[in-house]
Structure formats: structure tokens, C-alpha cells
Amino acid sequence: MEGVIDAATRDLLTRRAGIDWTVTEFVRVVDTRLPPRVFLRHCPELANGAPRTPGGAPVHLQLLGSDPAALAANARQALSLGTTSLDLNFGCPAKLVNRHDGGASMLRDPRRLRAAVAAVHDAVGDTLPVTAKVRLGFADRRLALDCARAAEDGGARQLVVHARTRNEGYRPPAHWEWIARIRHRLSIPVVANGDIWTLEDYWKARTLSGCHDVMLGRGALADPGLAPRIRHWQGTGKQLPATCWAAKAETLIEYAAMQRNILPPKVVVARLKQWMNHMRGRDPEAARCFQALRRVTELEDFLTGLVASTGKRSEAVASPPRMPRNSRENTG
Ligand SMILES: Cc1cc2nc3c(=O)[nH]c(=O)nc-3n(C[C@H](O)[C@H](O)[C@H](O)COP(=O)(O)O)c2cc1C
Incomplete structure (x- = not known):
């Protein structure tokens, strides 16, 4: 699509x-x-x-x-x-x-x-x-x-x-x-x-x-x-339980982790919003989260809001550790 x-x-x-x-x-x-x-x-x-x-x-x-x-x-x-x-x-x-x-x-x-x-x-x-x-x-x-x-x-x-x-x-x-x-x-x-x-x-x-x-x-x-x-x-022949919002949000967070090294952060936010837009029509929790984050453009802020919406603390699912900018100097 x-x-x-x-x-x-x-x-x-x-x-x-x-x-x-x-x-x-x-x-x-x-x-x-x-x-x-x-x-x-x-x-x-x-x-x-x-x-x-x-x-x-x-x-x-x-x-x-x-x-x-x-x-x-x-x-x-x-x-x-x-x-x-x-x-x-x-x-x-x-x-x-x-x-x-x-x-x-x-x-x-x-x-x-x-x-x-x-x-x-x-x-x-x-x-x-x-x-x-x-x-x-x-x-x-x-x-x-x-x-x-x-x-x-x-x-x-x-x-x-x-x-x-x-x-x-x-x-x-x-x-x-x-x-x-x-x-x-x-x-x-x-x-x-x-x-x-x-x-x-x-x-x-x-x-x-x-x-x-x-x-x-x-x-x-x-x-x-x-x-x-x-x-x-x-x-x-058995039905699995409905997918909870926390699991959907995890998918979005993982998407961001994969894309942040490839796309500019603002594009990642735009893509996350597009995906969430498809989620919100049928999930009131997704709709609430979308409403709260729709004006957010910074990726870190967006992810913090997304994590918070699942009830977790943001450090738990924050972005993967990054090399410090001056890592070359630090490691000699
Ligand atoms: C935003 C968006 C982009 C789409 N892009 C494509 C596409 O690139 N190729 C394609 O075959 N269908 C595309 N479609 C159509 C979908 O594949 C699908 O046929 C259509 O949405 C109906 O199925 P659905 O009700 O399950 O979404 C797109 C649909 C949407 C909403």
C-alpha cells in the first residue's frame, strides 16, 4: 500500500x-x-x-x-x-x-x-x-x-x-x-x-x-x-483474544526503531501517524493516543507519548542505544 x-x-x-x-x-x-x-x-x-x-x-x-x-x-x-x-x-x-x-x-x-x-x-x-x-x-x-x-x-x-x-x-x-x-x-x-x-x-x-x-x-x-x-x-477452530493497544503500540515502536536509521526523524513520525491513523478507527485507545500525538513532530516526543499510552515507563522501550557522537575519540 x-x-x-x-x-x-x-x-x-x-x-x-x-x-x-x-x-x-x-x-x-x-x-x-x-x-x-x-x-x-x-x-x-x-x-x-x-x-x-x-x-x-x-x-x-x-x-x-x-x-x-x-x-x-x-x-x-x-x-x-x-x-x-x-x-x-x-x-x-x-x-x-x-x-x-x-x-x-x-x-x-x-x-x-x-x-x-x-x-x-x-x-x-x-x-x-x-x-x-x-x-x-x-x-x-x-x-x-x-x-x-x-x-x-x-x-x-x-x-x-x-x-x-x-x-x-x-x-x-x-x-x-x-x-x-x-x-x-x-x-x-x-x-x-x-x-x-x-x-x-x-x-x-x-x-x-x-x-x-x-x-x-x-x-x-x-x-x-x-x-x-x-x-x-x-x-x-479457536479464536485468539483481540490484539490489545499495548501490542499494537509495540509494533509501532519497533517500526520506529527500524526506520530511524534509514529515514529522517520527521518522516518516521509521519509514517507512524499514517499507520496509527489506520488503527484509530477501530480502537478507542489508539484513537486517544492519535489525538494526543497528532501535533507532535519530534520523534523522541512521539515515542515517549506512545510508550506512555501503553502504561510503561519510556526508558523501557526507548530507542536502541546509540554510539555517542564523539565515540571515536572516547575509544581512542
Ligand atoms: C493508503 C492506501 C494505499 C494503497 N496503495 C496500494 C498500492 O500501492 N497497490 C495496491 O494494489 N493497492 C493499494 N491500495 C489498495 C489496497 O491494497 C486494498 O485493495 C484496498 O484498501 C481494499 O482493501 P482493504 O479494505 O482491506 O483495505 C492502497 C490503499 C490505501 C488505503
């Missing part, structure tokens, strides 16, 4: 069982072949050979674009860098992206969608699985089945369906029953996506869509324990 799910988030969310694979933020393809550094920025896991999170979940690289030749060139570039799976984004509703003919705007013309998938598929041959992500349409659902078929005909090996049109944005409800209609028409696996926030939602989405697998978006951010809870329930 663009602006939210980076390599550190993928790492944190896949430490416990439950998530089988993850996807990068989209790499925006316009009309040129992008340099390796762009791919490595979106998918630092590529630097470790086969892109996987430390917990072992494969990372699929996502491209967003409409120009078949440019998509093909970038697919080859990604292949040369070691990617093991390519996903194509036909779901992004952002106005800027759609105005430049990317994301969900491709749902207005199944032939173009097919050409984009086919170009990527032809570029990488059978060496890489190419998958696609769609919504039910742009303004309405009239082309939902045609677009899904177009993805399969173009060579997609799997289709994730976000069960809303582009114009429906992220407004509930997600129309999971429409995913069933699509699934009946395709021979490739279809994955249900949209509005899965709880175990009950998971079950309803699976039942109404008939899909074996679901994709979690905001629900996994709102509750990092959701995928493990689903997996535990699948394996045992």
Missing part, C-alpha cells in the same frame, strides 16, 4: 504466521525504463537475492502503468534484478494517477488492460508469474467480468479483486458477492479483497466470494494480529 506498507512494515507484519505473501508499493511506470535504484527503493528485499521478508513471506513487485512497451521494459528490468513475481495494479483510484491513464482508469477498456498484461507476460515469458489487481470497474460494474477475463486472457496467473468500483473509493460495503461472479468465469485463482477487518469479515468474504484466499489491506494495518488470528482459527 503506497505510503504505508514499506519493507519494515512487511517485515513486522509477516513475523507471525498468517500472511502467505506481500506486495510492494506500486512502481509507477510512464514511458521509460526505470533505473535499478527505483526498484530497490520500493523493494529493498531484492538486495537479498530472492525477495522475501525476514519472516520468509515472498514479496511481489507491483507495477502501475498503461503503456505496454514501458511496462514490458520495466518487467524485464525487474526480472534482471531478481524479482520472482510481478503484480499489475489496475485498482488505484488516485485522481492524479487516473488522469495519467494508470491504475483503475484501465478498467474502462478491457482491451487495453489485456494488452498491458500480455506485454508484461510476453516480456518475462514463463520465468515469472504475472498477477493482476482490479476493482469491479471505474464508474460502474458493467465491465467487471470483461476486465477480469482480459487479465486472464493476457496471461495473469492470479487475480486479486477489490470488491468496489473506483468511484466507490473505500466506502463500505465491499461487494464480495461480485467476486463470486468473477470467480465463476475464470480458471485462474481469484483472491477476495476489501473491508476485511475482523475474523467475522474474513469468514463472510470467503463465504460470499467463494474464494479460498483473501488479501488484507487496511485491516492488517489496523490490527497486526488479524492475519495470525485468522490463521490460528483456521488451524484450531
Whole structure:
């Protein structure tokens, strides 16, 4: 998810069982072949050979674009860098992206969608699985089945369906029953996506869509324990207790510890706020903490507030020890 799910988030969310694979933020393809550094920025896991999170979940690289030749060139570039799976984004509703003919705007013309998938598929041959992500349409659902078929005909090996049109944005409800209609028409696996926030939602989405697998978006951010809870329930039939705020805050604190050596402190704070923003809608304690910290911009202050919200003393979870600035002189 663009602006939210980076390599550190993928790492944190896949430490416990439950998530089988993850996807990068989209790499925006316009009309040129992008340099390796762009791919490595979106998918630092590529630097470790086969892109996987430390917990072992494969990372699929996502491209967003409409120009078949440019998509093909970038697919080859990604292949040369070691990617093991390519996903194509036909779901992004952002106005800027759609105005430049990317994301969900491709749902207005199944032939173009097919050409984009086919170009990527032809570029990488059978060496890489190419998958696609769609919504039910742009303004309405009239082309939902045609677009899904177009993805399969173009060579997609799997289709994730976000069960809303582009114009429906992220407004509930997600129309999971429409995913069933699509699934009946395709021979490739279809994955249900949209509005899965709880175990009950998971079950309803699976039942109404008939899909074996679901994709979690905001629900996994709102509750990092959701995928493990689903997996535990699948394996045992028993429900784990709800994830408490202290556990969610620990995840955020750990995220900050991972990112503070890579990103400027203010960017880390912005990212923490974005993640917390996804938590606060369904957790009153997260909402209170978000409200208390929303104007805080200094990372140390933010972390102190976050730790305090869990009832712990801040020294206990403070940042990892740092070398004193003049450590070289001190150690001689
Ligand atoms: C902030 C934000 C960024 C997103 N970025 C991406 C993206 O880069 N690629 C993608 O395929 N979907 C992206 N999505 C869509 C989600 O993957 C997902 O399809 C959508 O949120 C519906 O699922 P959910 O209700 O479980 O969140 C994004 C959604 C949000 C809210």
C-alpha cells in the first residue's frame, strides 16, 4: 500500500504466521525504463537475492502503468534484478494517477488492460508469474467480468479483486458477492479483497466470494494480529483474544526503531501517524493516543507519548542505544 506498507512494515507484519505473501508499493511506470535504484527503493528485499521478508513471506513487485512497451521494459528490468513475481495494479483510484491513464482508469477498456498484461507476460515469458489487481470497474460494474477475463486472457496467473468500483473509493460495503461472479468465469485463482477487518469479515468474504484466499489491506494495518488470528482459527477452530493497544503500540515502536536509521526523524513520525491513523478507527485507545500525538513532530516526543499510552515507563522501550557522537575519540 503506497505510503504505508514499506519493507519494515512487511517485515513486522509477516513475523507471525498468517500472511502467505506481500506486495510492494506500486512502481509507477510512464514511458521509460526505470533505473535499478527505483526498484530497490520500493523493494529493498531484492538486495537479498530472492525477495522475501525476514519472516520468509515472498514479496511481489507491483507495477502501475498503461503503456505496454514501458511496462514490458520495466518487467524485464525487474526480472534482471531478481524479482520472482510481478503484480499489475489496475485498482488505484488516485485522481492524479487516473488522469495519467494508470491504475483503475484501465478498467474502462478491457482491451487495453489485456494488452498491458500480455506485454508484461510476453516480456518475462514463463520465468515469472504475472498477477493482476482490479476493482469491479471505474464508474460502474458493467465491465467487471470483461476486465477480469482480459487479465486472464493476457496471461495473469492470479487475480486479486477489490470488491468496489473506483468511484466507490473505500466506502463500505465491499461487494464480495461480485467476486463470486468473477470467480465463476475464470480458471485462474481469484483472491477476495476489501473491508476485511475482523475474523467475522474474513469468514463472510470467503463465504460470499467463494474464494479460498483473501488479501488484507487496511485491516492488517489496523490490527497486526488479524492475519495470525485468522490463521490460528483456521488451524484450531479457536479464536485468539483481540490484539490489545499495548501490542499494537509495540509494533509501532519497533517500526520506529527500524526506520530511524534509514529515514529522517520527521518522516518516521509521519509514517507512524499514517499507520496509527489506520488503527484509530477501530480502537478507542489508539484513537486517544492519535489525538494526543497528532501535533507532535519530534520523534523522541512521539515515542515517549506512545510508550506512555501503553502504561510503561519510556526508558523501557526507548530507542536502541546509540554510539555517542564523539565515540571515536572516547575509544581512542
Ligand atoms: C493508503 C492506501 C494505499 C494503497 N496503495 C496500494 C498500492 O500501492 N497497490 C495496491 O494494489 N493497492 C493499494 N491500495 C489498495 C489496497 O491494497 C486494498 O485493495 C484496498 O484498501 C481494499 O482493501 P482493504 O479494505 O482491506 O483495505 C492502497 C490503499 C490505501 C488505503
